[in-house]
Amino acid sequence: MPERFKVEVEGRSLELSNLDKVLFPKAGFTKGEVIDYYTRIAPVLLPHLADRALTRIRFPNGVEGSSFFEKNAPAATPSWVRTENLPAPGSSKGRETIDYVVADDLPTLVWLANLAALELHIPQWKIGAHPDLMVVDLDPGAPAALRQCCEVALLMRDRLAADGIDSYPKTSGKKGMQLCCPIAGTQDAEDVSGYARRIARELEQAHPKLVVSKMAKNLRPGKVFIDWSQNNAAKTTVAPYSLRAQAVPSVSTPLTWDEVAAGAAGRRPATKPYPATEVLRRVEKSGDLLAPLLDGGPELPAA
Structure with a gap:
């Protein structure tokens, strides 16, 4: 399998990489399977993510490697990914605001999965609203x-x-x-x-x-x-x-x-x-x- 190749998801162009990289070693579960899971579960997952600022936990070298929390949109975020600049209560880096990613659509979800954002965490409220x-x-x-x-x-x-x-x-x-x-x-x-x-x-x-x-x-x-x-x-x-x-x-x-x-x-x-x-x-x-x-x-x- 080539290391990188381009795909189109709902009209958005993405470059996927290292799909055969094993992210769950004990199960032999690869990045390609992570992307496949998130693509197939998207119809029921996306409504729960919609309009909510997303925190991701990324595992670039798999679950047995190092990981990091990511709230801010990374530097190479595609222009079509929705971001919202919001207050950041409790920021460990002392930021007043953060450019959060909002996963409202399948292309964004596939892009995140390709970044090995295995875990997706959300607040109890939508952007600009009280908790629902x-x-x-x-x-x-x-x-x-x-x-x-x-x-x-x-x-x-x-x-x-x-x-x-x-x-x-x-x-x-x-x-x-x-x-x-x-x-x-x-x-x-x-x-x-x-x-x-x-x-x-x-x-x-x-x-x-x-x-x-x-x-x-x-x-x-x-x-x-x-x-x-x-x-x-x-x-x-x-x-x-x-x-x-x-x-x-x-x-x-x-x-x-x-x-x-x-x-x-x-x-x-x-x-x-x-x-x-x-x-x-x-x-x-x-x-x-x-x-x-x-x-x-x-x-x-x-x-």
Whole structure:
């Protein structure tokens, strides 16, 4: 296979390179397969990326090599890639603004995959808007694992439902889970984060042997940390259907609540990360289980 060759994607010219380079050595998964995955998953992935400032984690030498976070558009960004100059709260380099990439279309997604941008992370709001999502991260402290995350997810689902908030589960693609909740987009990040923290503390008080709401790592062994801070202005969360930098090309995978219940009971459906090939089959069978996130939701209750 030639090292470089040109392709046309929806009318945009791209130069792809090193497609046979192995990015997931233990699985033998190549850059060409990464590009193929993102191309095939694009119909359900792109709606979740649309109008959101994108943070990428790039692995130019594969998942066993060095990596780096990238928020700013790289110097060689094609002119047709959408960028937005936005405030950069919490920038590690002290920048006031960043030229973010916005992945609104398939050519941009293929371009990013060719740069070995394996992981795609997004904020809980669209550009220039208030948060339209609330996300809580469920992070197990060993020996707790995904099974315990499923138990906490069910508890949180029921508590949020009592406030009229729908929640939709997905794996993180690593060891944990996230619950994603569509909200009205009328409250600021501080209000959303405050509500998530209050619910996390309630569950911690009700289930102290299973749940922890504080970030201190010494409190986490054997429990599930409900990370409510994912809604802070400086935070992002891995996008649905994004690859993760694991030994195998696992994916942040939407789940059904039946699968979460099965996971809580120790059965396979939600007790380990799903690989890219299986996620493509799931989407072909069931479509986008997180499509309701795109339709908006209610306001969160006042504190």
